Amino acid sequence: MRPHTKIVSALLMLSATAGALANTADKFQWLEDVTGEKALDWVKARNQVTRSKLDQDAGFQKLRADLQVVLDSKDRIPGIRKMGNAVYNFWTDAEHPRGVWRKTTLDDYRKAQPQWEVVLDVDALAKAENENWVFKNSVCREPAYDRCLIELS
Known part of the structure; x- marks a missing residue:
């Protein structure tokens, strides 16, 4: 097979694959609705899991308090x-x-x-x-x- 024929074949195959992928439904499309009840419930659930893990880490609470002092400081440049x-x-x-x-x-x-x-x-x-x-x-x-x-x- 000649080199340019291989390239054309590869491009055609890529084009067909891209078209098929474009028609694939996004099962997480509902997350795009940033004010939607389902999306907000999902975020709340993930936040709760994360918060419960972080709340158990004594070092995190101190770090958070220390960083908040820096972020709220009027002395920042x-x-x-x-x-x-x-x-x-x-x-x-x-x-x-x-x-x-x-x-x-x-x-x-x-x-x-x-x-x-x-x-x-x-x-x-x-x-x-x-x-x-x-x-x-x-x-x-x-x-x-x-x-x-x-x-x-």
């Missing part, structure tokens, strides 16, 4: 992304569990207590819209950074 004349940061703490997207100037960021301007308060938005919003990312138009798309899920 905020990671920033420079866009134009401003630096942006997404911040979560005990007061803002969903987070705030905020900005300041680079000069102000260098101070011990920067003055942040909140651009988006995800907690307030979630409450106002009665949605379970989670901040994913921001994509801003360069080089002006005058418009941004905010990715929420």
Whole structure:
């Protein structure tokens, strides 16, 4: 058999297999409904199994408490992304569990207590819209950074 014939045969077989797989039903499709009762019950059951195992581990409880102190600390150094004349940061703490997207100037960021301007308060938005919003990312138009798309899920 000539080399190109083998390649064509392999591609045809792959194409047929891919078509057959595309028609295969996904038995876990119901998990895609993130607010569906069946999916939520499944998650609750898995969480309960995991929690019961973690609750039995004394080291886990201490680690969890220690990490929560760090995550809620106001002394954390905020990671920033420079866009134009401003630096942006997404911040979560005990007061803002969903987070705030905020900005300041680079000069102000260098101070011990920067003055942040909140651009988006995800907690307030979630409450106002009665949605379970989670901040994913921001994509801003360069080089002006005058418009941004905010990715929420």
